[in-house]
Amino acid sequence: MEIQAFFDPDTFTLTYVVFDRDSGDAVVIDPVLDYDALASQxxxxxxxxVAAFVQEHALAVHYVLETHAHADHLSGAQSLRERLGAKIAIGTQIRAVQATFKDLLDLQHLAIDGSQFDRLLVDGEIVTAGTLQIETIATPGHTPACVTYRIGDDLFTGDALFMHDYGTGRCDFPRGSAEALYDSVSRLYALPEHLRVHPGHDYRPGGRPVAWETTIGRSRRDNVQLRGTTSKAEFVEMRTTRDRTLPAPRLLYPSIQVNVDAGRLPPVHANGRQYLTIPISEGPAPSLVDVEPTDVAARRGELTFIDVREPAEFTGELGHVPGAALVPLATLAERSRSWDPERPIVLVCRSGGRSAQAATELAKRGFRHLYNLRGGMMAWNEARLPIDRER
Ligand SMILES: [Fe+2]
Structure with a gap:
C-alpha cells in the first residue's frame, strides 16, 4: 500500500491518495475544490x-472518504465522483451536522438524512475498496461527525489529531466538544505506537516545511497540546481557552453549506445561477456553542450560569444549577448592561429554547463567549447533576 499526499497551500489542507500499486485499487481522502471567495469562483x-495522478498510475478510485464536513475548504468529492466514478463516504453522525446547519443557515434544499452520501459509516465499520480494507474509527470533538480512517498501519486523522508540533483540532464549531476530542484522541493513543498518523491539515508551525506523517508513539510523547499524560481537565481548559482566541475560518459559511451536502454546490436558481448563503451578524461573531450538562458541570467554578426562566420555575421541581443567577428572559436586555462581555456565560432554561433566544440576544449586545445548555434543566436533572431549589 502506498500513500501520495497533496498539500493545498491556500487552506493548509492535506489530501491523500491511498493505493495498492499491484491491484490499482485506491481511495482518496479529503479532496479540495478550490474557491476564490472574493470572486466567488x-x-x-x-x-x-489528484485526477492526473490517478490516471498516470491507472488507479481505480473506489471511494472518496471524508473525515468530516470541513469548515475551511470546499470538498472536491463531487468532482471526483463524476470523473472517476468514486462513491462518497463519511461518518454517520454527519446527519447531526446537517440538522444543525440546515437550521443555522436556513438551507431549505438540504436533506438531513445523509442521503446525498453513498455510505454513512459507523464506528468500527470496515469499507472494502478492492484489495484495500479501511476501518472507520469515530473520533468526534472537532465536529460530532469526525472519523479517523485506518488502512493497515496508517491512520488518517482528519482534524482530530494534527502533527505533534501543532496539536489538535479546534472544538468551538456548533456541537464541537473538547471533552469528546480528548476521549477520541485517547482512543487513538491506545493503538500501537508504531502506527503512522496523517493529519487533515498541516499549518507548518514556525514556518517549517510541510509534514504529513508522525506516529502514535511520537504524538503520545510530544504532541504540544495533548500528550499521553495530559489530564482531561488540563486539555479542556487549554482547548477552550485557545478556541476563544481563534478567528472564524475564512471560508466557514461557503464550506460548511457545500460540504454537508456532500460537496454539491447549492441548487440552480431560475436564472441559471447558484448562490451561497452568508448570514449577517451584528457586532463580533459570537461563539455558537451548545454544551452538554455533564461537560459544564465539571467547570462550574469558572463559568457564569444565567437562568432565563421565570422565578417559579427557578425554585420549582427541576430546581436550578447551584450558584446560577435568575434573570428572566424579559429582563435580560436591561440586566445585561452591566455585565462584562468577555465573561464566559452559560445560558439555562427548561429545555434549551429560551436560553438559545437569550444567547442570540446577548450576542447582539457584543457578548462573545456564550454557551447554551443543551436540553436545559430537564437534561441537567436527567444527568442527575446537583440542583438547588432555594432562591
Ligand atoms: Fe475541519
Whole structure:
C-alpha cells in the first residue's frame, strides 16, 4: 500500500491518495475544490492534480472518504465522483451536522438524512475498496461527525489529531466538544505506537516545511497540546481557552453549506445561477456553542450560569444549577448592561429554547463567549447533576 499526499497551500489542507500499486485499487481522502471567495469562483486545480495522478498510475478510485464536513475548504468529492466514478463516504453522525446547519443557515434544499452520501459509516465499520480494507474509527470533538480512517498501519486523522508540533483540532464549531476530542484522541493513543498518523491539515508551525506523517508513539510523547499524560481537565481548559482566541475560518459559511451536502454546490436558481448563503451578524461573531450538562458541570467554578426562566420555575421541581443567577428572559436586555462581555456565560432554561433566544440576544449586545445548555434543566436533572431549589 502506498500513500501520495497533496498539500493545498491556500487552506493548509492535506489530501491523500491511498493505493495498492499491484491491484490499482485506491481511495482518496479529503479532496479540495478550490474557491476564490472574493470572486466567488470555484476551480478544480487541486482535484485536477489528484485526477492526473490517478490516471498516470491507472488507479481505480473506489471511494472518496471524508473525515468530516470541513469548515475551511470546499470538498472536491463531487468532482471526483463524476470523473472517476468514486462513491462518497463519511461518518454517520454527519446527519447531526446537517440538522444543525440546515437550521443555522436556513438551507431549505438540504436533506438531513445523509442521503446525498453513498455510505454513512459507523464506528468500527470496515469499507472494502478492492484489495484495500479501511476501518472507520469515530473520533468526534472537532465536529460530532469526525472519523479517523485506518488502512493497515496508517491512520488518517482528519482534524482530530494534527502533527505533534501543532496539536489538535479546534472544538468551538456548533456541537464541537473538547471533552469528546480528548476521549477520541485517547482512543487513538491506545493503538500501537508504531502506527503512522496523517493529519487533515498541516499549518507548518514556525514556518517549517510541510509534514504529513508522525506516529502514535511520537504524538503520545510530544504532541504540544495533548500528550499521553495530559489530564482531561488540563486539555479542556487549554482547548477552550485557545478556541476563544481563534478567528472564524475564512471560508466557514461557503464550506460548511457545500460540504454537508456532500460537496454539491447549492441548487440552480431560475436564472441559471447558484448562490451561497452568508448570514449577517451584528457586532463580533459570537461563539455558537451548545454544551452538554455533564461537560459544564465539571467547570462550574469558572463559568457564569444565567437562568432565563421565570422565578417559579427557578425554585420549582427541576430546581436550578447551584450558584446560577435568575434573570428572566424579559429582563435580560436591561440586566445585561452591566455585565462584562468577555465573561464566559452559560445560558439555562427548561429545555434549551429560551436560553438559545437569550444567547442570540446577548450576542447582539457584543457578548462573545456564550454557551447554551443543551436540553436545559430537564437534561441537567436527567444527568442527575446537583440542583438547588432555594432562591
Ligand atoms: Fe475541519
Amino acid at each position: 470555484t476551480s478544480t486545480k487541486s482535484v485536477d492534480k
